[in-house]
Amino acid sequence: MKWNDDVYDVADQVFAERRGATAETRRGDTALWQVLLDLGWPYVAIDENAGGVGGDLTDLAEIVRAAGRHNALVPLAETSVAAWIFAHSGGSAADLGAAAAILAGDSLTWTTSGRGVVVNGSVQRVAWAGAVPTLLLVREDSGTTTVGVVRPAEAEGLSTVLGRTPADEPCADLRFDSVRVAQDELFEVPLTAGRISDRDGVLRAAAIFGAVERAVEHSAQHVATRHQFGRPLVKLQAVQHLLASIICERDLLGSVVRLALATGGAPGATASAAATAGRVAHRVAAVAHQLHGAIGITREHDLHLSTSRLTTWAESPRSQRSWELRLGALAVAPDDEALWELTTSGSELSTP
The missing domain is CATH 1.20.140.10 (Butyryl-CoA Dehydrogenase, subunit A, domain 3)
Known part of the structure; x- marks a missing residue:
């Protein structure tokens, strides 16, 4: 069963060629991830004017399907979703790099403070949170969705406990203790x-x-x-x-x-x-x-x-x-x- 014949064949070939030639580290298969970045695949189904490479959701799904079929240890789906969100903020999807989005709901509280917000709370076992350099915190309130960009390596007050999921993917427990997100790292997006x-x-x-x-x-x-x-x-x-x-x-x-x-x-x-x-x-x-x-x-x-x-x-x-x-x-x-x-x-x- 193929959803898009051309994409299916190409994606299957790319991931099949990487099997047995992986360079897996605690951050995943870094060599394969670089191949995917060079191909622009994390940015499929995102408009070219927003830093994507075009295509539609079916094209992206075929690529993600191939990654699942070949057990690829890469944050493809996570980065694709994060880049899609970022593109709706007016930023360029390709500038985001490897990232994961967190819809934490009530587990994180946002408090306005000066020109920005302060985030408190915790989220557990977030896949790839311990490996990707950027996290997008998504908050919906009164019909408005706000995205905050957090870079764990630079965020004061963010505690990260690294781990692995049963699928051997990197993950992390995150605790936010008055983590400040500056105004220029906050974006409203037309997405629920x-x-x-x-x-x-x-x-x-x-x-x-x-x-x-x-x-x-x-x-x-x-x-x-x-x-x-x-x-x-x-x-x-x-x-x-x-x-x-x-x-x-x-x-x-x-x-x-x-x-x-x-x-x-x-x-x-x-x-x-x-x-x-x-x-x-x-x-x-x-x-x-x-x-x-x-x-x-x-x-x-x-x-x-x-x-x-x-x-x-x-x-x-x-x-x-x-x-x-x-x-x-x-x-x-x-x-x-x-x-x-x-x-x-x-x-x-x-x-x-």
Whole structure:
């Protein structure tokens, strides 16, 4: 299943060529990240006049999907979302560099102080926060969304406890003790927190789909080549049923993500894709390990690279449950026709 044939083929080739030639450090695969910067891929789906390289959300999703499929340890989706936000502030997306956006909600308080604001509070296990040089703090209040640019290496009062996610990505616990953000580092953007969350959600669903593809590939290959009782495992009916079940899960997820992209990341379609991605991620990870047996959890086998990402991404930064609640809220909202449009417009899309 391809959402954009040309982008799919190129992205797959670039990430495949980097497999086995990585230069991973505690900050990720720095060599691959430089390749992506040179190609301008973190700035796809951002207008060229705003420092982007053009293209649309489907193009970006194909690239993020390839990164997930090849277990690339780079902050691609995080930087793409942050650059998109920054571009809406009037700045040039390409000037931002590697970054991550934090929608901390009530966990961070902003207090106006002189020409700027003072931020207090804490956020836990923010992916890539310990590796990227720039953070964007996003706050929505009374219909206005404000973005504050924070550079951890320079921010007084910001405590950072570095760690790793189960997917082996850098992360950090952040504590803000009267961290000052100057007026020239504050920007109002014509984006709601919900729209930013939707952008992140559809890209995360695309990354999960890529990792699901890889886990299914591993499983199909393993049961076809592993023999017991004188014949391949795939000849056993129970194994066939399990393999078929995760192939169906993969295709389901690919279809709902494709629908979300076709709608331009509309709220209902995005919530559906993100909620489905969470469920599929856990299901595929469990069945893939069941089919592999003990070898699937060893460092020598690549399966854990995909399944650890699946279980981590499915619950970060928003859980499957939170997306399901949002989908339910859309369903019962009296003045919101997003879910109705989603359920009635799908027949107009061509079958992949």
